[in-house]
Amino acid sequence: MIFGGLQKNSLIDYPGKISCVLFATGCNFSCPYCHNPQLARGCRDDATVFDEKTAYDFLERRKGFLEGVVISGGEPTLQKDLPAVCEKIKEMGYPVKLDTNGSRPQVLKRLLDDALVDYVAMDIKTDPANYNPLIQKDFNPSPLLESIQQTHALRQERHSESALPDAWFHWFDFFPYLAELNDFLVQYGGWLAAHDPEGADLQERLVCLVDRCTRALSTTTADPRRGRFPLRLCRVDPNLANAIWGRDGSIRWVDWEYGGWGDPALDLADMRWHIALEGVSEAQHARIRSKYVRPDDDPGFEQRLAAWDRLLLTRWPFLILRALWSAHNGPDRVRLTRPEVSPTALRARLVRTIERAERFRVS
Numbered sequence: 001m002i003f004g005g006l007q008k009n010s011l012i013d014y015p016g017k018i019s020c021v022l023f024a025t026g027c028n029f030s031c032p033y034c035h036n037p038q039l040a041r042g043c044r045d046d047a048t049v050f051d052e053k054t055a056y057d058f059l060e061r062r063k064g065f066l067e068g069v070v071i072s073g074g075e076p077t078l079q080k081d082l083p084a085v086c087e088k089i090k091e092m093g094y095p096v097k098l099d100t101n102g103s104r105p106q107v108l109k110r111l112l113d114d115a116l117v118d119y120v121a122m123d124i125k126t127d128p129a130n131y132n133p134l135i136q137k138d139f140n141p142s143p144l145l146e147s148i149q150q151t152h153a154l155r156q157e158r159h160s161e162s163a164l165p166d167a168w169f170h171w172f173d174f175f176p177y178l179a180e181l182n183d184f185l186v187q188y189g190g191w192l193a194a195h196d197p198e199g200a201d202l203q204e205r206l207v208c209l210v211d212r213c214t215r216a217l218s219t220t221t222a223d224p225r226r227g228r229f230p231l232r233l234c235r236v237d238p239n240l241a242n243a244i245w246g247r248d249g250s251i252r253w254v255d256w257e258y259g260g261w262g263d264p265a266l267d268l269a270d271m272r273w274h275i276a277l278e279g280v281s282e283a284q285h286a287r288i289r290s291k292y293v294r295p296d297d298d299p300g301f302e303q304r305l306a307a308w309d310r311l312l313l314t315r316w317p318f319l320i321l322r323a324l325w326s327a328h329n330g331p332d333r334v335r336l337t338r339p340e341v342s343p344t345a346l347r348a349r350l351v352r353t354i355e356r357a358e359r360f361r362v363s
């Protein structure tokens with residue numbers, strides 16, 4: 001196998017590990033925003049290409065320093081030697097992470113079945129229905145959906161959702177979120193009251209929000225448990241940089257950071273109230289709501305949406321409060337670094353998100 005590039009050290013490509021990244025050449029997609037089109041086209045620049053032996057020699061020298069190896073691309077699953085390369089790297093004692101676009105489920109299945117990869121990151125570009133023509137002409141979404149299904153099954157098999165950071169997975173029930181809100185009140189509400197000139201008032205308003213949310217959820221008929229609604233592919237990165245607005249006011253999301261099977265009502269509520277959409281006008285906000293294509297076979301959608309709206313709106317002030325706490329006190333159990341936003345900006349955002357939640361009446 002020929003590689004088109006090597007990143008010798010990385011702290012971000014393999015979560016929790018110091019890794020290196022081996023870049024495979026060639027790709028079967030043509031994303032308009034591709035970060036490395038030359039590599040994707042398989043162009044072999046003699047200055048950067050190297051063979052497997054060079055890669056293994058490098059990994060041998062880095063034993064004891066590197067903790068994992070990322071195989072990225074291009075699209076690595078196009079390489080027929082990929083399983084053998086993964087096997088060899090694992091024999092050397094390195095866990096292997098694969099970055100893939102998900103287009104080749106049979107290769108992925110083999111790698112997973114034979115335990116040749118320890119971590120799979122799949123880059124889902126947009127709604128599979130939008131791949132044609134944005135990502136690949138005449139795209140057939142079936143293989144991609146199969147790959148997503150495989151990694152989803154893997155996730156359920158190997159991980160308990162509640163043991164993982166809440167930023168990565170959603171709970172499919174209201175009550176863990178309510179418990180979390182009450183935990184936030186205890187952990188950070190008292191600190192706010194003691195350290196901010198208007199903290200006591202803000203804390204009181206947060207208590208009222210949680211009370212309202214608790215009352216609303218105790219009377220709802222919505223049933224959020226898995227198996228009670230048709231699961232769909234969800235979008236969970238509503239960064240405005242990933243949005244393309246159509247002339248008719250429709251919206252398309254590209255470059256999803258993560259896609260998982262989930263509740264479409266939770267998906268929509270998450271997008272609508274996400275802090276990343278704070279700058280969106282009321283009119284655009286209304287369009288996101290009205291243009292969302294909800295499933296026909298889901299009679300509980302509206303009730304669940306109302307409940308998730310209430311819950312996620314209430315949750316955002318607490319997420320900002322946690323970030324504000326971390327800006328003053330350092331990382332907590334979830335946040336690993338200090339926020340990049342200043343404490344002053346975070347406090348202003350806290351007030352805005354409280355006001356936003358207080359304004360909310362109906363979905």
Ligand code: SF4
Pocket residue numbers: 027028029030031033034035036037040073074075101
């Ligand atoms: S899948 Fe990745 S490497 Fe291939 S074209 Fe898209 S961004 Fe580039």
